[in-house]
Amino acid sequence: MSKLQYPTVLSVAGSDSGGGAGIQADIKAISAMGAYAATAITAVTVQNTLGVTDVHPIPIPVICGQIEAVLSDIGANAIKIGMLHSSEVVEAVAATLLSHKAENIVLDPVMVSTSGHRLIEESAIETLRRQLLPLARVITPNIPEAEILAGVKIDHNDQLPEVARALAKSAGCSVLMKAGHLVGREIVDYLYNAETEELIALPSEHIDTPNTHGTGCTLSSALAAALAQGLSLNEAARKAKEYIHSAICSGANYTIGHGHGPVDHFWKMKDL
Numbered sequence: 001m002s003k004l005q006y007p008t009v010l011s012v013a014g015s016d017s018g019g020g021a022g023i024q025a026d027i028k029a030i031s032a033m034g035a036y037a038a039t040a041i042t043a044v045t046v047q048n049t050l051g052v053t054d055v056h057p058i059p060i061p062v063i064c065g066q067i068e069a070v071l072s073d074i075g076a077n078a079i080k081i082g083m084l085h086s087s088e089v090v091e092a093v094a095a096t097l098l099s100h101k102a103e104n105i106v107l108d109p110v111m112v113s114t115s116g117h118r119l120i121e122e123s124a125i126e127t128l129r130r131q132l133l134p135l136a137r138v139i140t141p142n143i144p145e146a147e148i149l150a151g152v153k154i155d156h157n158d159q160l161p162e163v164a165r166a167l168a169k170s171a172g173c174s175v176l177m178k179a180g181h182l183v184g185r186e187i188v189d190y191l192y193n194a195e196t197e198e199l200i201a202l203p204s205e206h207i208d209t210p211n212t213h214g215t216g217c218t219l220s221s222a223l224a225a226a227l228a229q230g231l232s233l234n235e236a237a238r239k240a241k242e243y244i245h246s247a248i249c250s251g252a253n254y255t256i257g258h259g260h261g262p263v264d265h266f267w268k269m270k271d272l
Contacts, residue, residue: 110216140176198234207248
């Protein structure tokens with residue numbers, strides 16, 4: 001009898017000591033979505049619900065060593081990339097993934113924390129654009145990140161389809177545009193699938209809660225987990241959006257810390 005195989009996701013991202021974002025959120029989301037989570041930590045942040053107060057970069061040989069250790073033994077059906085703080089780190093991660101011919105790369109271009117703390121050096125943005133975006137299957141920028149990458153100001157939800165198309169064309173990959181920073185009763189994210197040239201609206205009701213820390217990390221990790229299980233990009237995006245919306249709803253009324261709390265990653269277990 002053949003042995004079973006876990007669908008596996010490697011998360012390459014920073015550590016959040018508060019547990020709501022970064023590697024910690026990635027592990028929770030990937031696990032809740034039914035996949036196996038492996039990790040490569042790029043930086044250790046001093047962080048809680050009130051914000052980020054310090055960042056300690058992990059040496060590049062250690063970052064690449066973690067990636068090598070996972071891919072050479074366990075392998076990965078998908079890879080989620082989060083916080084990469086410098087040009088040197090971006091270049092090293094890109095080269096390592098390229099050498100392993102990594103596929104199903106979901107890139108969350110983390111640049112600024114919820115509290116406004118800059119998480120990437122200015123010089124790294126261009127390196128990210130040139131070396132890592134072309135390796136990605138899909139990127140998941142929020143409004144501030146899309147404004148930086150596309151060089152445009154975004155004020156309205158109806159701008160998102162065109163921004164997604166433009167980013168996809170310049171990056172050479174699909175784009176899942178997150179609308180959470182916009183104000184309105186309904187949140188409409190958009191997936192521009194560059195593989196099929198489809199534009200898919202992903203609407204959801206706006207939830208009034210301060211517990212939105214780590215939503216970007218969680219969504220991108222859920223998307224990677226769905227792709228690791230063999231879903232199409234369209235199906236994976238829908239499933240990831242449903243997961244993050246339910247996680248926000250379930251965690252809306254909890255109190256953790258004194259600032260922006262986390263979502264409820266394990267909302268599915270409430271019914272067990």
